[in-house]
Amino acid sequence: MPVNLPYPKSEDLLPVAGFALGHAEAGIKKPGRRDLLVMRFDTGASVAGVFTTNRFCAAPVTVSKRNLAAGRIGALVVNTGNANAGTGAPGMANAERMCAATAALLGLDAAQVLPFSTGVILEPLPIEKIEAALPAAVGALAEDNWFNAAHAIMTTDTQPKAMSLQGTVGGAAITITGISKGAGMIKPNMATMLGYIATDAAVAQPLLQSLVSEIADASFNAITIDGDTSTNDSFIVVATGKAAMAPIESADDARYAEFRALLLTVAVKLAQAIVRDGEGATKFITIAVEQGASREECRKVGYAIAHSPLVKTAFFASDPNLGRLLAAIGYAGITDLDVSKVELYLDDVHVATEGGRHPAYQEADGQRVMQQSEITVRVVLARGDAAATVYTCDLSHDYVSINADYRS
Amino acid sequence: MPVNLPYPKSEDLLPVAGFALGHAEAGIKKPGRRDLLVMRFDTGASVAGVFTTNRFCAAPVTVSKRNLAAGRIGALVVNTGNANAGTGAPGMANAERMCAATAALLGLDAAQVLPFSTGVILEPLPIEKIEAALPAAVGALAEDNWFNAAHAIMTTDTQPKAMSLQGTVGGAAITITGISKGAGMIKPNMATMLGYIATDAAVAQPLLQSLVSEIADASFNAITIDGDTSTNDSFIVVATGKAAMAPIESADDARYAEFRALLLTVAVKLAQAIVRDGEGATKFITIAVEQGASREECRKVGYAIAHSPLVKTAFFASDPNLGRLLAAIGYAGITDLDVSKVELYLDDVHVATEGGRHPAYQEADGQRVMQQSEITVRVVLARGDAAATVYTCDLSHDYVSINADYRS
Numbered sequence: 047m048p049v050n051l052p053y054p055k056s057e058d059l060l061p062v063a064g065f066a067l068g069h070a071e072a073g074i075k076k077p078g079r080r081d082l083l084v085m086r087f088d089t090g091a092s093v094a095g096v097f098t099t100n101r102f103c104a105a106p107v108t109v110s111k112r113n114l115a116a117g118r119i120g121a122l123v124v125n126t127g128n129a130n131a132g133t134g135a136p137g138m139a140n141a142e143r144m145c146a147a148t149a150a151l152l153g154l155d156a157a158q159v160l161p162f163s164t165g166v167i168l169e170p171l172p173i174e175k176i177e178a179a180l181p182a183a184v185g186a187l188a189e190d191n192w193f194n195a196a197h198a199i200m201t202t203d204t205q206p207k208a209m210s211l212q213g214t215v216g217g218a219a220i221t222i223t224g225i226s227k228g229a230g231m232i233k234p235n236m237a238t239m240l241g242y243i244a245t246d247a248a249v250a251q252p253l254l255q256s257l258v259s260e261i262a263d264a265s266f267n268a269i270t271i272d273g274d275t276s277t278n279d280s281f282i283v284v285a286t287g288k289a290a291m292a293p294i295e296s297a298d299d300a301r302y303a304e305f306r307a308l309l310l311t312v313a314v315k316l317a318q319a320i321v322r323d324g325e326g327a328t329k330f331i332t333i334a335v336e337q338g339a340s341r342e343e344c345r346k347v348g349y350a351i352a353h354s355p356l357v358k359t360a361f362f363a364s365d366p367n368l369g370r371l372l373a374a375i376g377y378a379g380i381t382d383l384d385v386s387k388v389e390l391y392l393d394d395v396h397v398a399t400e401g402g403r404h405p406a407y408q409e410a411d412g413q414r415v416m417q418q419s420e421i422t423v424r425v426v427l428a429r430g431d432a433a434a435t436v437y438t439c440d441l442s443h444d445y446v447s448i449n450a451d452y453r454s
Numbered sequence: 455m456p457v458n459l460p461y462p463k464s465e466d467l468l469p470v471a472g473f474a475l476g477h478a479e480a481g482i483k484k485p486g487r488r489d490l491l492v493m494r495f496d497t498g499a500s501v502a503g504v505f506t507t508n509r510f511c512a513a514p515v516t517v518s519k520r521n522l523a524a525g526r527i528g529a530l531v532v533n534t535g536n537a538n539a540g541t542g543a544p545g546m547a548n549a550e551r552m553c554a555a556t557a558a559l560l561g562l563d564a565a566q567v568l569p570f571s572t573g574v575i576l577e578p579l580p581i582e583k584i585e586a587a588l589p590a591a592v593g594a595l596a597e598d599n600w601f602n603a604a605h606a607i608m609t610t611d612t613q614p615k616a617m618s619l620q621g622t623v624g625g626a627a628i629t630i631t632g633i634s635k636g637a638g639m640i641k642p643n644m645a646t647m648l649g650y651i652a653t654d655a656a657v658a659q660p661l662l663q664s665l666v667s668e669i670a671d672a673s674f675n676a677i678t679i680d681g682d683t684s685t686n687d688s689f690i691v692v693a694t695g696k697a698a699m700a701p702i703e704s705a706d707d708a709r710y711a712e713f714r715a716l717l718l719t720v721a722v723k724l725a726q727a728i729v730r731d732g733e734g735a736t737k738f739i740t741i742a743v744e745q746g747a748s749r750e751e752c753r754k755v756g757y758a759i760a761h762s763p764l765v766k767t768a769f770f771a772s773d774p775n776l777g778r779l780l781a782a783i784g785y786a787g788i789t790d791l792d793v794s795k796v797e798l799y800l801d802d803v804h805v806a807t808e809g810g811r812h813p814a815y816q817e818a819d820g821q822r823v824m825q826q827s828e829i830t831v832r833v834v835l836a837r838g839d840a841a842a843t844v845y846t847c848d849l850s851h852d853y854v855s856i857n858a859d860y861r862s
Contacts, residue, residue, distance in 0.1 A: 101791040102784030102809075132780040134794070134810025167777020168811050355763070355849075356857055363858030369575020372540040376510030383509040386542070401510075402542025403576050441763075446851050449764055450771030 049330040049419050049439065051322040053205055054196060060210040060221050061189035064088055064286030065244040068187035069198040072179035074172055075127030075165065082125050082176060083198040084183040085242065086152060089120040091286045092248075094255040095160075096262045098279035104131035105141040106161040107278060113145070113157050117251070120158040122282065123148040123180075124240065126201050126227075129278050130163040130171040140171040147177045151184045164201055164227065164240055164278050192223055199227040199240050202448055207319035213308045216301035218291035220247040222308055226266075226316040241266055241281040241316055247305055248287035250295045257306060258283050265313035269321050269437045270352045283309070321437045326444030329361050332422045332437055339430040343380050347425055348436035350378035358441030361421065366412030368397050375425060389426040392416070457738040457827050457847065459730040461613055462604060468618040468629050469597035472496055472694030473652040476594035477606040480587035482580055483535030483573060490584060491606040492591040493530040493650065494560060499694045500656075501527040502663040503568070504670045506687035512539035513549040513579075514569040515686060521553070521565050525659070528566040530690060531556040531588075532648065534609050534635075537686050538571040538579040548579040555585045559592045572609055572635065572648055572686050600631055607635040607648050610856055615727035621716045624709035626699035628655040630716055634674075634724040649674055649689040649724055655713055656695035658703045665714060666691050673721035677729045677845045678760045691717070729845045734852030737769050740830045740845055747838040751788050755833055756844035758786035766849030769829065774820030776805050783833060797834035800824070 065087045072082040095114055097107050113119065123144055130137050145159040152159075163171065186194075196206030210223040224243030249257070258281065266281050287293060294301050322330050333351050338344035351357055354374040360367045371390060376383070390398035395411040398404055415421055473495045480490040503522055505515050521527065531552055538545050553567040560567075571579065594602075604614030618631040632651030657665070666689065674689050695701060702709050730738050741759050746752035759765055762782040768775045779798060784791070798806035803819040806812055823829055 099789075100781060100784035101788065102780045102793050129777070132777045132806060132810055134808050137810060166775070167781055168806070169777070170811075353761075355853070359854055359857035362854065365858065367574070369537070369540050369577070372510045373508060373575055376508035380509065381507075385510050398540060398576070400542050402540055402545060403578075441854060443851050443854050445763070446767050446770065446849060446854060449767035450773065 047328070048205055048323040049327050051205065051319055054193065054208040056193035058210060059192035059208050060212065060223050061192070062221050062223050062244040062286060063189070063246040063288035064091065065284060066187040066189050067191040067195040068183040068185065069191065069194045070179040070183035070186065072125060072175045074125055074175055080194060080198040081127050082179050082183050083123070083195050084148060084180070084187065085122040085195070086187050087120065087244070087284055087286050089118045089154070089158060091119070091284050092251040092254045093119040093282065093284050094251065094258040095280060095282040096259055100279070102132055104129050104163055104278045105133055105137035106130055106144070106163045107280060108138065109141040109145065110160040110162065110280065113160055116157055118158055119160055120154045121148055121152055122160045122162065122242065124162040124164070124199055125176055126199060127165040128163060128169055128171050129165045129167045131278060132168040133170060136170060140173040143173050144176055147180050151180055160282065162240060162278070162280055164199070192225065196225040199225060201227065202325055203227050203323055205323060207316055207323065209312060209315050211308055211312050213304070215247055215291060215294070215304045215308070218289050220245055220289045220291070220305070220308070222247070222312045224312050224316050226320055228320045240278070241313070243282070243309070243312055243316070244284045244286065245309070246286050246289040248289060248291050248293035249285045249305065250293050253294060253297065253302070254283060254285055257309065261306070261310050261313045264310065265317040268435060269317050270349060318437055321439050324439035325448045326442040326446070327439035328419070328442055329440045330420045330437070331361060331439060332435060333425070334422060334433070334435050335425045335427065336433045337429060338427045338432040338434070341432045341434050344427070344432050344434035345436065346380065347375055347378040347427070348434055350374040351423060352436050352438035355441055361416065361440035362442045364413070364416040366409060366416045368392065368412055371423065372398060383427070387428040389428070391424040393422050455736070456613055456731040457735050459613065459727055462601065462616040464601035466618060467600035467616050468620065468631050469600070470629050470631050470652040470694060471597070471654040471696035472499065473692060474595040474597050475599040475603040476591040476596065477599065477602045478587040478591035478594065480533065480583045482533055482583055488602060488606040489534045490587050490591050491532040491603050492556060492588070492595065493603070494595050495528065495652070495692055495694050497526045497528040497562070497566060499527070499692050500659040500662045501690065501692050502659065502666040503688060503690040504667055510540055512537050512571055512686045513541055513545035514538055514552070514571045515688060516546065517549045517553065518568040518570065518688065521568055524565055526566055527568055528562045529556055529560055530568045530570065530650065532570040532572070532607055533584055534607060535573040536571060536577060536579050537573045537575045539686055540576040541578060545579060548581040551581050552584055555588050559588055568690065570648060570686070570688055572607070600633065604633040607633060609635065610733055611635050611731055613731060615724055615731065617720060617723050619716055619720050621712070623655055623702070623712045623716070624699060626697050628653055628697045628699070628713070628716070630720045632720050632724050634728055636728045648686070649721070651690070651717070651720055651724070652692045652694065653717070654694050654697040656697060656699050656701035657693045657713065658701050661702060661705060661710070662691060662693055665717065669714070669718050669721045672718065673725040676843060677725050678757060726845055729847050732847035733856045734850040734854070735847035736827070736850055737848045738828045738845070739769060739847060740843060741833070742830060742841070742843050743833045743835065744841045745837060746835045746840040746842070749840045749842050752835070752840050752842035753844065754788065755783055755786040755835070756842055758782040759831060760844050760846035763849055769824065769848035770850045772821070772824040774817060774824045776800065776820055779831065780806060791835070795836040797836070799832040801830050
């Protein structure tokens, strides 16, 4: 059961002018499941993305990065059920074939298509099944097809993740709609598994790229479920420019801040949705680290806590075994940390001070907070002005069950 | 159920001349459990140790490091059930009281005692219970009491870990006996939870200290269960010098290599015993990383694999979902890794080559190896001559159960 994640309603997902989505059932992993998605837009749209840093990155990631750099992208194509990662030279050839087949149906060059795959690693991509199903996906292209699209990118997700937001940029009404997927093999240091956001706002491509990198850092790069960095992580934003506005060309444009705030809201919600639907998750944990000497050391502390199986199982058990939090802070890698100055809070409860338990701390207070489904851990390092926030979930029996059974 | 870890027999644990052990039931966590241990030896013994690098290190670790540096140690005292970590200034005072009470009973100065605690973090040490039980522990001091001692340091361990080895050093017969404990919050980068080894060999203290640091790196620092670095990790070696031999004073002494080999054997076995009895462990995994540019990068790859919950759950499920191994290698942090040169083996099965699955690999071969209780993952990086080995276990439902229930 996802943690406080409303099931999206089809009617709440607003079409983005100039951005159409079409799904199909390719039967890649099992029959009768939406597992193929094509997204189509004018080649004049601005497209920006960030990708996994995993050295064993998937073939489609390599192809997408290359094609994106060349520009004039007109379509995205996504399959689930097979990651096309750890597949060597044949995997690269299959990723190219996926582009070529999509391009042929849409009247594009193969280099104008970005391919994405997600699923099992180290198995050959069944490219024939994808090629056979692509005409159906292209036939289904429609701007009001976000609900099916959100389904078509799911793997172990228990529900689709999607949201829309409308706002104004310099007085012009714009729409932003996005979808994301991922529930395991989720760790920071790049994007998530898959996140796609489209907007009709007009934003110059270089500006959009720098904005997407920045926003990824505060959204998809701030989440972790199991510390495993996927081979396929990708986060793509397409700005079709169909809204009634002149393009935003510079960060100095007053409209940039407005657009940035709207896009950040959607990206953070979609990233958090992945954690809320994390494999086996029963709790949504926000770890806010403050007063660090650098953002990097704040992130280190946040991830040490977020990746500790002992901390995660304590959250699962609603057990205020909070010494485990101190241990994680202590081994996070800040070698000159003065632990006597560290303050630890669980929501409003002051847990630790002066290297030990806070005198006013009562087990009942810790217990009360631990029983909630949403918990904020706040760590004050007292070393500077930097801060960072990490979002994670607990570690439950279901995480083990899901990952022990994934392929079988 | 520990993985291929024979239950030690009392008669197999050989006394070490000049090293006596006494246990008691202090009722720290629950009544009727051996939870206090005193170890006594002449102050002329050589004592060496390595300790956790966790910044929230326990009060007894701070006191032990200080006292060890001052020299002329005559006793070790260990309690389980409470870690005396995250306890601030009162915790320091309690660690000192533990030394003083032990010293008073043994006719030593408080500074000649090394204190150790293991158990729950962030709770005050019940020092009165320890003081009350110390006379019983001292009364039980005997050289043939290793079996009880191994029990007295257990926490979530399912069985005691102990072993003895006899050998010759320059023709002189020596005995080495050791005990260890720890089953969760086990991660490298220092010692294990607790490991104590005694020998009657005669070795000068400075040489023993450098040897212990070196050996820790290949034994207690090469194991990981959950990636959580404890606040209390300590590994201590005491050489009483009662064997019929002149002291080894230099690494150039031909006897040094003989002694080193014997001590390493015991340390590795005791360290592996911790992994074999890892919380919820059903498999013992050796990760051998070869042909790295440095030992450090080999360790990075080893730990990335060993800490991946996805890899660990696949081992638990005996599922040859081996793409997860490639993903972990890919995110281990070697930013210039050429994945097309990486070779991956599961025991004798060649799994991956040239960035993808080995042409001869068959699922049935992977399945066969994954069903074993002992598995070796071998990664060849093809970048240099360095190597490193990491020992770990799988991640099972029982790990979650044990850590969700630890305090309750």
